[in-house]
Amino acid sequence: MKVESGTLPDSKICKVLRxxxxxxxxxxxxxxxxxxLRDPYAIWISEIMLQQTQVKTVLGYYDRWLQKFPxxxxxxAADIQQVLKLWEGLGYYSRARNIHKAAxxxxxxxxxxxxxxxxxxxxxPGIGRTTAGGIISSAFxxxxxILDGNVKRILARLVTLPVLLPKANKQLWxxxxxxxxxxxxxDFNQALMDLGAxxxxxxxxxxxxxxWMNHCLAYxxxxxxxxxxxxxxxxxPHKIIGVGIIWSDRQQILIDRRLxxxxxxxxWEFPGGKVEEGExxxxxxxxxxxxxxxxxxxxxxxxxxxxxxxSHFRVTLNVYHCxxxxxxxxxxxxxxxxxxxxxxxxxxxxxxxxxKIIEALRQENS
Numbered sequence: 001m002k003v004e005s006g007t008l009p010d011s012k013i014c015k016v017l018r019x020x021x022x023x024x025x026x027x028x029x030x031x032x033x034x035x036x037l038r039d040p041y042a043i044w045i046s047e048i049m050l051q052q053t054q055v056k057t058v059l060g061y062y063d064r065w066l067q068k069f070p071x072x073x074x075x076x077a078a079d080i081q082q083v084l085k086l087w088e089g090l091g092y093y094s095r096a097r098n099i100h101k102a103a104x105x106x107x108x109x110x111x112x113x114x115x116x117x118x119x120x121x122x123x124x125p126g127i128g129r130t131t132a133g134g135i136i137s138s139a140f141x142x143x144x145x146i147l148d149g150n151v152k153r154i155l156a157r158l159v160t161l162p163v164l165l166p167k168a169n170k171q172l173w174x175x176x177x178x179x180x181x182x183x184x185x186x187d188f189n190q191a192l193m194d195l196g197a198x199x200x201x202x203x204x205x206x207x208x209x210x211x212w213m214n215h216c217l218a219y220x221x222x223x224x225x226x227x228x229x230x231x232x233x234x235x236x237p238h239k240i241i242g243v244g245i246i247w248s249d250r251q252q253i254l255i256d257r258r259l260x261x262x263x264x265x266x267x268w269e270f271p272g273g274k275v276e277e278g279e280x281x282x283x284x285x286x287x288x289x290x291x292x293x294x295x296x297x298x299x300x301x302x303x304x305x306x307x308x309x310x311s312h313f314r315v316t317l318n319v320y321h322c323x324x325x326x327x328x329x330x331x332x333x334x335x336x337x338x339x340x341x342x343x344x345x346x347x348x349x350x351x352x353x354x355x356k357i358i359e360a361l362r363q364e365n366s
Contacts, residue, residue, distance in 0.1 A: 003215050005160045006171075008178050017212060018181040018188065024211035025191035030055075030198070033062060035190065040114035040139035041072045047134045048095050048126060051148075052311075055197065061090050073112045076103035084266055084349035091352065093264055098126025116140050129173075137185040145176035146189050150196025155179075156228035157200065157218035164229045200224075237313040242284035243272035244322040245361065246297055252341055253361075254324065255348075256292065256334035263310070268338075268348045270319070270357060281318045293337065295327035304360040308353040319357050 003009050009017065029035075032055065034046035045065055049058045068086055069075040075083070080100050087096035102124040106114060115121055116139075122132040130151075133144040147155075152165065155175045161168050181188035199206045207219045218224040246254040253270075260266050273288035275281060282299040289297050300321040307316050331337045340348070342365060345358050 003159055003217055005217055006162050007159065008175055009159070009215070013215060014179055017179055017215060020211040021191050021195065022181065022184060022187055025187060025194060028198070029191060029194050033059070034138075038139060040116075040135060042066060043139045044114065044135050045099070047131050047138075048099055049090065051095060051131070052092060053090065057090070061087070071112075072103055072114065073107060075100065076107040076112070080266060081349060085347075088349045089352050089355065093267060095126060097260065097266060101125040102127070114139070116142075118142070118144055134189060137189045141184075141186045143180055143182040143185040145173065145180045146192065147173055147176050148193070148196075150200070151176060151192050152228055153202065154192065154196050154200045154212075157205075157224050158212060158216050160217040160221065160223070160227055162229065164231055168228060236309070239313060239315045240275045241272055241315050241317050242275055242281045242288060243270050243317050243319040243357070244285045244289050244297060244299065245270055245303060245319060245357070246289065246295075246322045246324050248324050248339060252339040253345070254293070254329060254337065254339055255345075256331060257336040257338075259333075259335050264351045266349070267354075268350050269354055272317075272319075275318075282320065285320055285322065289322065292333045293327075293329045294332055295329050296325040297322040298325055303364070304357060306353050306356050315353070317353055317357070319360070 003013060032046075034043055037043060046058070046062055049062055049065075065086060068082075069078060078100070080097065083096050083100045084093060087093060090096075105124060106112060110120075115124075116136070118132055118136055121127060121135055122129065127135075130146045130148050133146040134148075136142045136144050137146070147169070152168075152172055155161070155172050156165075156168065159175065161171060161175075163171060179188075195210070195212075199210050203225060205224045207213055207216070207224060210216065210219070213219050216224075218227050248254070255268050256271055257268050258264055258266060271289050271292045272285055273292070275284040276287075279287070285299050286297065289295060300323060303319040303321055305316060305318050308314065329337050342361055345361075350358065
């Protein structure tokens with residue numbers, strides 16, 4: 001029995017692969033807090049948190065989340081600012097906004113009971129095909145495949161699929177569907193995720209420990225890190241940002257809340273923006289604050305410079321103290337503005353890079 005390059009394994013090979021993977025999972029599968037649950041709400045939260053985020057990062061957030069929002073109805077009743085604050089630092093904040101929207105939809109349409117039908121789960125905000133498959137297989141043991149980044153890598157290596165991502169997705173979904181153990185979908189999908197996370201890793205796969213070693217074409221040809229096939233990524237754009245900490249005479253700081261759309265929607269931040277060509281940092285901050293808030297400030301001393309990377313670009317935040325001079329602040333490019341004390345900053349959700357600014361302010365004022 002042999003796997004052919006770029007093709008679906010036959011039924012006999014699929015059966016061998018299922019059995020060997022489940023045997024391996026029984027011995028080496030990870031112990032995770034959501035693994036032995038059958039509560040679809042808790043499983044849903046774990047699936048969303050694990051999107052593009054490592055398990056070790058998610059663990060603390062997951063425990064705090066269920067302590068704060070132990071039920072779906074408690075989440076639906078929460079204010080979005082509470083939700084974003086609890087998500088603070090986890091990144092990809094649209095996930096938190098979509099979780100909140102989906103909870104409201106489940107309460108309104110299903111009386112707070114998480115749906116058990118694939119199409120209804122897929123229709124919830126923030127849930128795609130692989131997340132829906134993960135939820136329905138884990139919570140209800142229904143036979144639906146998954147195809148996250150780990151699974152794509154495993155399957156592309158297994159058959160050395162000669163197609164670039166994302167064009168390979170259709171064939172990879174067919175492969176995931178063919179391999180799925182329909183009698184044990186819960187364990188099989190979790191085993192696949194564990195295999196990708198612990199053995200079939202991107203850069204240094206532990207092929208000698210893999211239950212699929214004897215059938216994996218990438219291993220047999222000595223090319224595991226060549227799969228899946230990808231186009232080379234262009235360098236990430238680098239943005240230079242000027243940021244102002246605007247102080248009033250009463251030692252309060254002016255902050256604004258971003259519009260709900262976009263990368264950091266709904267979060268609070270210190271005003272500022274991108275440095276234009278030929279502009280100094282103080283000139284940039286003065287201009288941006290005028291454009292965003294319609295006020296005049298005096299730009300003062302430098303507080304901190306922060307480098308921060310997002311998925312598709314990176315930024316350097318150059319942060320300066322500013323003194324408020326005149327004008328009535330207006331939320332011209334945000335949904336809300338507020339004067340707050342340094343202590344009150346802890347109560348509001350900020351982007352991760354802004355948390356470093358707050359820490360610098362604390363140290364300077366301690």
